[in-house]
Amino acid sequence: MDIDHPEVNVLQAEFRALPDVLYQSLRESILNGSLPPGSELRQELIAKQFGVSRVPVREALSRLQAEGLIILRPRRGFAVTSLDLAEIIEVFELRMVLEQHALETATRLRTESDVLAVEALLTAMESLDPQAEGYLPAWLDVNREFHNRLIASARRQRLSTLTINLRDTIEPYVRIESYFTGQVDDAAAEHRALFAAFKDRDATRAGEISRDHCLGSMNRLVDSIRRHGLSPVMMTPKKSRRAR
Amino acid sequence: MDIDHPEVNVLQAEFRALPDVLYQSLRESILNGSLPPGSELRQELIAKQFGVSRVPVREALSRLQAEGLIILRPRRGFAVTSLDLAEIIEVFELRMVLEQHALETATRLRTESDVLAVEALLTAMESLDPQAEGYLPAWLDVNREFHNRLIASARRQRLSTLTINLRDTIEPYVRIESYFTGQVDDAAAEHRALFAAFKDRDATRAGEISRDHCLGSMNRLVDSIRRHGLSPVMMTPKKSRRAR
């Protein structure tokens, strides 16, 4: 029996270079709101914070750009993507189509262990104390894992990546919304219904619930934006002196 | 009247840096088969060919990687993505879902000029001489533009990008298949039917035709692969001396 086991996945996980670390860290900062939409990303600053040069920083930024999380203004640097209402709605449209398909496939192909894992996340989500400190971010995290685990049951790598990507794109806006409303658990019943259909292998119904769930999330967010605007923190109050 | 006009779009188009040129060129080479799946991409070689350093090359490669067209083996360089049959089918599944949705939306939102532009591409495609030199690649190019133009009528930027991306991912395999079969125009009737539904604003029907069209393309390609394998040129006959 060999002791040292340079497994393939270990190699891929362990040996990932600096750009990957930077990519993950920056991505997380964007998703959890530390870098709100509109923030400018100074390469030198990021490089210093991580103790590296600007080269791997640029590589990580390139990836985030291809993913759509940040945009590049030539010669003017990167900035966190700031979506307007129409773009947010478009992302939700895509999520509706893809997640309906994903849940149909997942429900058809799921195993027993999928059901157990999803149920564990569901009960974890439900048993969070709404009064506890940091409830909202914790709920959002578990909610995210719940949906990811459901979709992962479809065993479709690209489908999973795409769907997660789209959800992450609007995650900052959902998080900001949650600070206004202070509520997130409007969809508790939908989650239970979705899990029931998933468990009962009712693929069509699971797909429909998932699509409607997306639609509900979209409506809540759009309403909130219509009421509160796109949140002051998103607007970069840059004084543009010259129109030029 | 000012002579020098540093227009915004000029800045964005003209001033696009080297990575963009490299990205486009490499992307084209992958799609048209110059760089078949499995090809290894040596940074130094590419840099020399374009007369630049490796830095912008790496940036272009990063983007292609995020797009899924190439993969990175850490410390072992980039290579053109080589899909197995299951992955090809997964991409087609996604295309079916997304293109059905895209055509429904496009048919609902299309304008008269959309119809004219699409029709022009359709007739251009039909009027190509099957006996002419270079017919197959030309047909594939026009066909690509035809579908892109249809989807662009939906006026959904992300949807268009995603769909085009997915089609491009399997484009090399379709091109290779066409060399075996020597035929590509099996779908001429489908194209006409799709255009008719598009013109008649029959969104549901347009979506269905599009999905079925995808399905047909998939079946033809899968059949071809089952008969001929994934083409010898795709297999990188690397002798892996050490498992380690």
Next chain:
DNA sequence: TTTCCATAAATCGTATACAAAATCGGCGGC
């Protein structure tokens, strides 16, 4: 005081340089 322009500082994009790892070759052992 406001506007304009020139100069300075900051920032980006790319080239070059260097260290670490992988690949390729030959060599010896079995």
Next chain:
DNA sequence: GCCGCCGATTTTGTATACGATTTATGGAAA
């Protein structure tokens, strides 16, 4: 004759350096 090991070469990944462009600053003129 085949397998495994060791050094040279290649290739990657990162740091540093430098020119070009943008943004900020300060002073002079209206």
